[in-house]
Amino acid sequence: MEEPIIRVNHLQTYFYVDSRISRAVDDVSFSIPKGKIVCIVGESGCGKSVTALSLLRLISDPGKILGGEVLFQEQDVLKMNTKDLHNLRGNQISMIFQEPMTSLNPVFTIGRQIVETIVEHTLLDEKQAWKKAVGLIERVDLPRAEQIMTSYPHELSGGMLQRVMIAIALSCDPSLLIADEPTTALDVTIQAQVLDLLKGIRDESDMSILFITHDLGVVAEIADYVIVMYAGKKIEEAPIIDLFQNPRHPYTKGLLKSRPIIGQHQDRLYSIRGQVPDLSELGQNCYFCDRCEECLDICKEKYPPYLSDGSQHNTACWLYEKGELNESASGTN
Amino acid sequence: MSTIKQKPAAERKKSKSIWTESFRRLLKNKTAVFSACFLILMFLFSFVGPLLSPYGADAMDVTLMKYPPSLFHWLGTDDYGRDVLTRLMTAGQISLTVGLASMVLSLVLGALLGAIAGYYGGIVDSMIMRIADILLSIPSLPLLIIIAALLSEFKVPTDYRIYIVMMMISFVGWPRLARLIRGQILSLREQMYIKAADVLGLSSRRKIFHHLLPNTYPLLIVVATLQTAAGILNESTLSFLGLGVVAPTATWGNMITIANNLIDFQKRPWLWIPPGMAIFLTVVAINVLGDAIRDVLDPKMKGR
Amino acid sequence: MSQPLVQINDLKKYFPIKSSFFGKPTGYIKAVDGISLQIEKGEAFGLVGESGSGKSTLGQTILRMHEKTSGQILFDGKDIHTISKKELVHLRTRMQYIFQDPYSSLNPKIRIGDAIGEPLLEHGLATKSDVDDKVGNILTMCGMAPRFMDRYPHEFSGGQRQRIVIARAMALNPDFIVADEPVSSLDVSIQAQIINLFSDLREQRELSYLFISHDLSIVEHLCSRIAIMYLGIIVELATRDELFSNPVHPYTKALLSAVPIPDPTLDRHRIELKGDIPSPEKPPSGCRFHTRCPFAKDICREQVPELRQANEDHQVACHLF
Numbered sequence: 001m002e003e004p005i006i007r008v009n010h011l012q013t014y015f016y017v018d019s020r021i022s023r024a025v026d027d028v029s030f031s032i033p034k035g036k037i038v039c040i041v042g043e044s045g046c047g048k049s050v051t052a053l054s055l056l057r058l059i060s061d062p063g064k065i066l067g068g069e070v071l072f073q074e075q076d077v078l079k080m081n082t083k084d085l086h087n088l089r090g091n092q093i094s095m096i097f098q099e100p101m102t103s104l105n106p107v108f109t110i111g112r113q114i115v116e117t118i119v120e121h122t123l124l125d126e127k128q129a130w131k132k133a134v135g136l137i138e139r140v141d142l143p144r145a146e147q148i149m150t151s152y153p154h155e156l157s158g159g160m161l162q163r164v165m166i167a168i169a170l171s172c173d174p175s176l177l178i179a180d181e182p183t184t185a186l187d188v189t190i191q192a193q194v195l196d197l198l199k200g201i202r203d204e205s206d207m208s209i210l211f212i213t214h215d216l217g218v219v220a221e222i223a224d225y226v227i228v229m230y231a232g233k234k235i236e237e238a239p240i241i242d243l244f245q246n247p248r249h250p251y252t253k254g255l256l257k258s259r260p261i262i263g264q265h266q267d268r269l270y271s272i273r274g275q276v277p278d279l280s281e282l283g284q285n286c287y288f289c290d291r292c293e294e295c296l297d298i299c300k301e302k303y304p305p306y307l308s309d310g311s312q313h314n315t316a317c318w319l320y321e322k323g324e325l326n327e328s329a330s331g332t333n
Numbered sequence: 334m335s336t337i338k339q340k341p342a343a344e345r346k347k348s349k350s351i352w353t354e355s356f357r358r359l360l361k362n363k364t365a366v367f368s369a370c371f372l373i374l375m376f377l378f379s380f381v382g383p384l385l386s387p388y389g390a391d392a393m394d395v396t397l398m399k400y401p402p403s404l405f406h407w408l409g410t411d412d413y414g415r416d417v418l419t420r421l422m423t424a425g426q427i428s429l430t431v432g433l434a435s436m437v438l439s440l441v442l443g444a445l446l447g448a449i450a451g452y453y454g455g456i457v458d459s460m461i462m463r464i465a466d467i468l469l470s471i472p473s474l475p476l477l478i479i480i481a482a483l484l485s486e487f488k489v490p491t492d493y494r495i496y497i498v499m500m501m502i503s504f505v506g507w508p509r510l511a512r513l514i515r516g517q518i519l520s521l522r523e524q525m526y527i528k529a530a531d532v533l534g535l536s537s538r539r540k541i542f543h544h545l546l547p548n549t550y551p552l553l554i555v556v557a558t559l560q561t562a563a564g565i566l567n568e569s570t571l572s573f574l575g576l577g578v579v580a581p582t583a584t585w586g587n588m589i590t591i592a593n594n595l596i597d598f599q600k601r602p603w604l605w606i607p608p609g610m611a612i613f614l615t616v617v618a619i620n621v622l623g624d625a626i627r628d629v630l631d632p633k634m635k636g637r
Numbered sequence: 638m639s640q641p642l643v644q645i646n647d648l649k650k651y652f653p654i655k656s657s658f659f660g661k662p663t664g665y666i667k668a669v670d671g672i673s674l675q676i677e678k679g680e681a682f683g684l685v686g687e688s689g690s691g692k693s694t695l696g697q698t699i700l701r702m703h704e705k706t707s708g709q710i711l712f713d714g715k716d717i718h719t720i721s722k723k724e725l726v727h728l729r730t731r732m733q734y735i736f737q738d739p740y741s742s743l744n745p746k747i748r749i750g751d752a753i754g755e756p757l758l759e760h761g762l763a764t765k766s767d768v769d770d771k772v773g774n775i776l777t778m779c780g781m782a783p784r785f786m787d788r789y790p791h792e793f794s795g796g797q798r799q800r801i802v803i804a805r806a807m808a809l810n811p812d813f814i815v816a817d818e819p820v821s822s823l824d825v826s827i828q829a830q831i832i833n834l835f836s837d838l839r840e841q842r843e844l845s846y847l848f849i850s851h852d853l854s855i856v857e858h859l860c861s862r863i864a865i866m867y868l869g870i871i872v873e874l875a876t877r878d879e880l881f882s883n884p885v886h887p888y889t890k891a892l893l894s895a896v897p898i899p900d901p902t903l904d905r906h907r908i909e910l911k912g913d914i915p916s917p918e919k920p921p922s923g924c925r926f927h928t929r930c931p932f933a934k935d936i937c938r939e940q941v942p943e944l945r946q947a948n949e950d951h952q953v954a955c956h957l958f
């Protein structure tokens with residue numbers, strides 16, 4: 001892999017609710033190469049959003065980051081002082097969220113909110129910041145930039161607001177953009193526009209993107225590398241084409257099979273049985289074992305180690321522990 | 334399908350968890366527990382206390398008039414030689430009963446009218462709410478005084494006055510409640526599950542009593558505590574002014590009337606400090622408890 | 638063919654926009670603006686559109702959850718907007734609505750057994766003595782254990798709640814179900830379970846569905862006929878195979894090309910649409926899609942295209958066709 005822009009090692013974030021411990025993120029490690037888009041994919045409650053928030057230390061009570069490192073430019077974000085952290089957020093790492101409507105203050109104009117961010121993080125005065133803001137709005141392909149600058153959030157549609165959020169995120173030329181389900185609340189045609197925009201920005205400025213989503217279709221559109229999470233654990237990681245062509249973990253395979261695909265009509269959809277386990281009631285076993293169709297005896301006893309075979313495609317599953325890797329990999333799809 | 338009816342006990346228990354959970358949290362709040370204990374003691378004091386007292390509430394002893402606290406009369410005696418402690422207990426019965434009864438009455442009235450107004454809307458809503466507005470726009474104390482003065486004019490027997498006082502207090506209490514409930518119902522009506530009940534073809538009665546009102550219980554409980562405190566205060570005020578429950582029936586309010594007399598006020602504090610403290614502490618305890626319950630039931634506290 | 642179960646003729650539903658207390662409405666949101674369609678017995682009909690296209694309003698107006706503005710809805714030959722209240726309550730058992738969000742469509746204060754049993758008792762479909770058995774059966778049919786009856790909704794996950802909501806609707810033994818985005822708030826692995834439940838129930842009960850969704854791939858899987866809605870009108874209506882193999886309307890083509898497909902090797906030609914869906918308050922003149930259409934011509938700005946028969950199984954409203 002190329003030089004990583006951020007390296008996450010053994011990150012652990014737990015939530016303490018009513019004397020129970022939810023292991024929302026448990027021993028997750030990954031890195032994001034410069035200029036690449038890494039997707040974390042998983043269902044609700046798998047810890048993908050918490051992972052993203054942990055990178056910026058945006059976890060508040062009852063959550064707590066218990067351990068691990070987040071190395072950004074050789075500095076550990078988890079050990080930074082408040083001033084450095086403030087400098088890091090917005091300046092070098094920015095973030096966009098699922099609901100653009102709630103991320104903007106309804107009583108201020110769009111322009112004022114962008115200018116504010118720029119003035120806060122750069123040495124520009126208000127006038128220069130305004131000019132820069134107009135440029136940013138044009139950069140995210142919104143027409144009539146001046147008019148948008150003077151309008152209020154409720155006057156714009158969801159898709160436009162998400163573009164405004166991207167413009168704000170870009171205002172300080174960050175080297176990493178964290179996007180937490182940025183297209184989930186948007187219509188498909190608008191989603192396609194926003195995905196294209198993000199790819200375009202990446203190509204232009206060599207920015208890295210950490211993209212959180214639950215939709216494997218979106219992953220296929222945008223990602224370079226994919227991390228699959230389940231119940232707080234990273235269970236599979238691979239370059240995009242590898243993951244879709246040779247999924248290894250039974251959960252990944254199940255996810256890929258359970259979506260109806262246009263043009264490939266089936267009478268019955270494949271479905272993964274059961275539900276996601278409660279994060280506060282996890283045992284020693286593989287967390288997926290009771291939903292898994294290929295469950296072995298050992299799966300019910302011990303959580304599988306995360307296996308790296310030297311390539312970039314790794315998984316945590318007992319099926320690949322005993323040299324079954326090659327035959328199983330070729331047997332799928 | 335015989336298995337359906339045998340549910341494991343553990344699951345039954347788990348289903349009640351909304352309330353048990355709230356109760357557990359309430360127990361963690363020390364001031365709330367303290368207030369609740371105080372209120373329980375106050376009830377025991379008022380309702381069980383007289384049974385243990387050697388004196389009758391109305392038993393006069395002309396040899397011992399306005400006697401200061403002593404070993405025989407712990408809180409002294411009043412101007413007819415009646416034991417103040419015993420009178421304080423029986424007065425507590427009246428005050429607490431009036432507070433609770435007026436609370437129940439205004440709660441029923443307010444919840445019902447508020448729910449009807451909120452559910453049906455339109456002209457029904459306008460009518461109920463305009464009446465409530467009118468009642469709310471008149472300060473309640475002058476209103477109560479006027480009604481009470483009318484009662485005195487019509488020479489209502491003393492025995493009935495206590496019931497009439499209860500009704501008067503509920504009469505000024507319900508509009509505020511009806512407003513709260515109506516607001517709550519209006520927002521609940523927009524909830525999907527009420528729309529779902531529409532589609533399922535459920536009757537209006539069912540929707541109001543089974544679907545809407547149970548969702549206002551947290552609010553109702555909080556308002557109920559505050560309403561009780563307000564009822565006790567209102568009754569005391571009226572009785573103090575001689576317009577509520579009148580002698581010989583003792584209430585905390587008419588016991589303080591004695592403080593109107595400058596000499597009694599300065600020289601015989603045992604006559605008015607105990608009922609004053611009783612009112613003050615009871616009302617504070619009820620309000621503290623109400624606040625604590627509100628905090629416990631507030632969904633934001635559940636970490637959502 | 639016998640008469641359709643649901644027949645909709647030129648249905649319109651406008652919501653007034655109020656400006657002041659007493660003033661007349663300053664305008665109307667034309668959520669549904671002249672829609673005609675039929676749904677046959679046992680048919681799964683798909684309705685696809687973006688947010689703001691009026692698809693949910695259409696579904697709700699069909700069940701008379703809103704009063705219509707004009708037009709006609711015949712359910713089994715009866716006009717449901719003119720029948721008496723009493724008859725409507727009776728008809729309610731035959732047509733049901735399933736909401737998008739399973740979290741808010743169950744009353745948090747009511748045990749799920751009561752939630753399902755209540756309508757049965759209310760409509761006299763069960764007695765106090767056999768209601769528990771009936772609820773148990775229906776829960777089993779929807780893939781839930783009967784012992785869950787005593788629990789409250791907050792104890793269930795989203796997928797389980799959606800099963801409960803479906804069970805509640807199914808308990809009344811309806812002929813027609815409007816399902817409004819019933820899986821879009823669920824996780825992918827759970828979506829598949831619920832979609833399968835829908836197809837199983839249809840086979841067992843000869844149900845008709847109006848399946849509302851923004852997700853073409855789910856509609857393609859479940860429905861045999863599909864209508865595409867844009868700004869309150871139907872722009873294309875066809876059988877499944879016809880629509881997906883031979884889409885005609887530029888909007889349908891754009892939608893199809895925008896659906897993300899989980900195959901990174903696929904190199905697709907995407908039809909990029911300009912901007913957002915316009916406000917239904919002032920829909921564009923002529924063809925409503927012309928503001929975003931990459932192929933718009935002069936005629937599109939001036940004349941409203943009629944929904945025309947393209948072939949036996951295919952209707953489309955486009956001048957270019």
